[in-house]
Amino acid sequence: MSEAPTLRSILLRTVPVWLGLVALLAVSVLLAYRPLGPWNAALAFGIAGTQALLVAVPFMRLDTANALDRLTAACGLFWLAILFTLTLADVFARLAEG
Amino acid sequence: MTATGEPSPALREPSPPLREPAPLLRESAPSLREPWHDLGFAPADALARQRAGASFGMWIFIASEVLFFGALFLFYAALRAEHPEAVAAAARETNIVYGTANTALLLTSGLLAAIAARAAEVPALRRLVLVCLLLTAGLGLAFLIVKGFEYREDIRENLVPGPGFKLADRPTQLFFGFYWFATAVHGIHLAIGIGLVTRLAWKGWRAPDFLATSPQVEVALLYWGFVDMVWIVLYPALYLVGRAG
Numbered sequence: 001m002s003e004a005p006t007l008r009s010i011l012l013r014t015v016p017v018w019l020g021l022v023a024l025l026a027v028s029v030l031l032a033y034r035p036l037g038p039w040n041a042a043l044a045f046g047i048a049g050t051q052a053l054l055v056a057v058p059f060m061r062l063d064t065a066n067a068l069d070r071l072t073a074a075c076g077l078f079w080l081a082i083l084f085t086l087t088l089a090d091v092f093a094r095l096a097e098g
Numbered sequence: 099m100t101a102t103g104e105p106s107p108a109l110r111e112p113s114p115p116l117r118e119p120a121p122l123l124r125e126s127a128p129s130l131r132e133p134w135h136d137l138g139f140a141p142a143d144a145l146a147r148q149r150a151g152a153s154f155g156m157w158i159f160i161a162s163e164v165l166f167f168g169a170l171f172l173f174y175a176a177l178r179a180e181h182p183e184a185v186a187a188a189a190r191e192t193n194i195v196y197g198t199a200n201t202a203l204l205l206t207s208g209l210l211a212a213i214a215a216r217a218a219e220v221p222a223l224r225r226l227v228l229v230c231l232l233l234t235a236g237l238g239l240a241f242l243i244v245k246g247f248e249y250r251e252d253i254r255e256n257l258v259p260g261p262g263f264k265l266a267d268r269p270t271q272l273f274f275g276f277y278w279f280a281t282a283v284h285g286i287h288l289a290i291g292i293g294l295v296t297r298l299a300w301k302g303w304r305a306p307d308f309l310a311t312s313p314q315v316e317v318a319l320l321y322w323g324f325v326d327m328v329w330i331v332l333y334p335a336l337y338l339v340g341r342a343g
Contacts, residue, residue, distance in 0.1 A: 007223060010216045018209035025201055029194070032338040040342050041178075044334035051205075052327045059212035060323040066150060069157045076161030080168040084175065091176045 017058045024051050145311060152313035156320045167328050170280050174335055177276065181269035186340025188265060188273035191257055196248040197337035200241050201329065207237035208326040211295070215319040221310045224302065228309075231299040234322065238292040245285060277336055284332060287325045294318040 028047040032040060057063050062070055139147060178185045214230035217223040256264040258278070259271035298318055302309040309315055 004220050005216050006220075007217070007226065010213055010223075014209055014212045014216070017212075018205065021205045021208070022202065025198065025205065028334065028338060029198055032334075032341040035342040041334075041339055044338040045331075048331050048334045051330045055208055055323050055327050055330065059208050059326075060320055061212075061215070065153065065157075068150075068154050072154065072157035072161050076164035079161070080164055083165065083168055084172055087172055088175060088179070091179055095179060 013058065017054055021051055021054055024054075145313075149313040149316060152317050153320065156317045160320065160324045163324060167280075167283075167331075170276070170283070171331065171335070174276050174280075177269065177272050178339070181267075181272070184267045184269035185273050186343050187267060188270035188277075189336060189338075189340040190343070191255070191264065191270075191274075192277065192337050193248055193251060194337045194341065196244055196251075197333060200244050200248075201333045203237050203241045203244070204326050204329050207234045207241075208323060210234045210237070211319045211322045211326075215316055218309045218315040221307075224306065224309055227315075228299055228302055231295050231302065235292045235295040235299065238288050238295070238322075241288060242285060242292075245281065280332055281336070284325065284328050287328065291318070291322050291325050295322060 024047050028044055031043050031047075034040070036043065056073065062073055065073075137144070210230040211234045214227050214234065217227045217230065252258070256262050257274055259275050263271050263274075265271075295318055298309070298315055301312075302315075
């Protein structure tokens with residue numbers, strides 16, 4: 001935020017990220033048709049997580065955001081982790097009991 | 099000029115208003131919101147503080163939305179843990195062509211939104227910002243149109259949970275319950291985003307200073323980025339799981 005961005009600097013910071021996003025989309029489609037067992041879902045959601053990160057950090061500018069904004073974004077993920085951990089612990093415990 | 103064009107001396111001197119806003123702020127930063135005039139900051143400082151406050155508020159909203167959509171994805175995770183075959187069989191019924199095309203549309207709109215958010219800080223790039231905003235909204239609209247065609251096909255194929263559902267295994271109906279609810283809620287979010295971005299383009303076109311002096315640009319485009327992220331996670335959940343089977 002120190003100096004005013006130029007068109008060139010803006011495109012250099014955004015277009016490569018978009019190329020990465022589209023490439024990851026192509027990879028995830030190709031991998032989805034390969035029989036990889038449990039790895040199919042792991043790779044599909046792993047790629048989606050990477051893409052979401054590419055939107056949040058360079059596109060939504062978390063990389064240059066102030067500490068308060070970053071902390072707030074991290075809080076969302078932290079509470080989400082609590083929600084998933086406690087609920088899925090219960091679900092998997094019941095499934096294991098049969 | 100006749101006498102009618104000249105107000106009488108009594109009317110020329112208006113009574114002073116109860117609270118006089120700081121005239122400097124009024125004139126140099128027209129799009130700053132009212133309460134900020136009373137705080138007495140210099141215009142650049144006031145804008146920076148307003149931007150910081152608006153972005154912080156938006157991130158709080160996004161964090162709460164993460165939990166809202168997180169609850170939906172949690173349902174999906176539990177469903178998939180209990181009925182992996184049914185989820186895979188149901189996910190094979192979604193149309194991957196529509197889904198992938200829509201993902202590409204939203205990723206591209208995300209690029210244009212990111213360019214617009216950065217370029218909005220440079221007054222010389224106003225035209226670029228307007229073009230990017232309109233294209234962002236246009237791609238969002240294209241997404242909804244593709245989604246409409248997809249919904250029509252899903253309805254024709256009896257993929258709406260209830261009597262006469264296409265698949266016999268009952269948990270597949272739970273998957274499609276998630277499909278309809280999650281895509282509809284995402285579609286509503288996207289429609290709101292299209293409205294916000296179109297409004298920005300309209301205001302930026304009408305008032306040349308608006309885009310460079312309003313925190314609304316950053317806020318609306320953060321929202322757009324979030325709606326983008328929701329779809330990025332929905333895409334493998336609805337379209338990719340089970341394709342290999």
